[in-house]
Amino acid sequence: MSEADLLTVDKLEVVYHRAVTAIQGISLKVARGQIVAVLGTNGAGKSTTLRAISGFLGIDDARVTDGTIVFDGRRIENRPPNEITRLGIALVPERDKVFPNLTVTENLAAPFASSGPGEDAIYGIFPRLADLRGRTAGLLSGGERQMLAIASALMCDPQLLLVDELSLGLAPVAVEDLMQRLLQIRNDLGITILIVEQSAAAALQIAEYGYVLENGRVVLDGDAERLRNHDDIREFYLGQSLNRERRSYRDVKQYRRSRRWYG
Numbered sequence: 001m002s003e004a005d006l007l008t009v010d011k012l013e014v015v016y017h018r019a020v021t022a023i024q025g026i027s028l029k030v031a032r033g034q035i036v037a038v039l040g041t042n043g044a045g046k047s048t049t050l051r052a053i054s055g056f057l058g059i060d061d062a063r064v065t066d067g068t069i070v071f072d073g074r075r076i077e078n079r080p081p082n083e084i085t086r087l088g089i090a091l092v093p094e095r096d097k098v099f100p101n102l103t104v105t106e107n108l109a110a111p112f113a114s115s116g117p118g119e120d121a122i123y124g125i126f127p128r129l130a131d132l133r134g135r136t137a138g139l140l141s142g143g144e145r146q147m148l149a150i151a152s153a154l155m156c157d158p159q160l161l162l163v164d165e166l167s168l169g170l171a172p173v174a175v176e177d178l179m180q181r182l183l184q185i186r187n188d189l190g191i192t193i194l195i196v197e198q199s200a201a202a203a204l205q206i207a208e209y210g211y212v213l214e215n216g217r218v219v220l221d222g223d224a225e226r227l228r229n230h231d232d233i234r235e236f237y238l239g240q241s242l243n244r245e246r247r248s249y250r251d252v253k254q255y256r257r258s259r260r261w262y263g
Ligand SMILES: Nc1ncnc2c1ncn2[C@@H]1O[C@H](COP(=O)(O)OP(=O)(O)OP(=O)(O)O)[C@@H](O)[C@H]1O
Pocket: 016, 017, 020, 021, 022, 040, 041, 042, 043, 044, 045, 046, 047, 048, 049, 060, 094, 198
């Protein structure tokens, strides 16, 4: 692990209910100040990876059964989520992101952090939330709710922000706006970001590096630029039909195996 790496996941294995292996040897790295994307289709293991890093595995009766997670020089696999949050990792989860019965201000007051960017800095990034301060969170639009979820996570004063599937159910223009906010959070607040997305196009816009998961394994990784131009990504994740004889999904997988993308 190099000094620059804030997070190193090595050969991680996660099992649900002592029976279902959701992740089978995932390795990935996030350098300080980087935005890294984890891409993949339904059930690939994206959320499980973020849950393992943030410690929110126990509530789903899952465990890290092999491999290591090192954050800022410390081993954190199977540590409780409150401890991991205190070390500097905040998760914007896939579901149940905000307290629907509390107002925007009350949601932001809920996290425990005593330091952190503070409400003003957060309203600077999300001016829309300042306008909606007194609104009950359950009445916010999907995009506004995502803003509030990110804002709440920032109140925990993280060094590393984990974001699960921001684009879900939102119009492209709202997704674009949220991605730009994440970029601003990295640039202005210096927070490192690991983002999970089915929408490769959205995530690769702001990420510097990406990993593609399939069936709980990393099948491809590289600089965002390389992934954006990679034929498999363009065809299967960006939905662009290429000017060549269309290969079947299985052919692509065999090709990958033959090239040993992952070892
Ligand atoms: N609570 C759970 N109990 C048992 N198995 C689970 C649980 N959550 C996820 N899994 C299984 O783990 C695997 C990975 O799921 P995960 O939710 O991590 O995928 P994902 O990439 O986030 O998918 P999506 O894009 O649909 O959110 C799947 O096979 C899934 O069925």
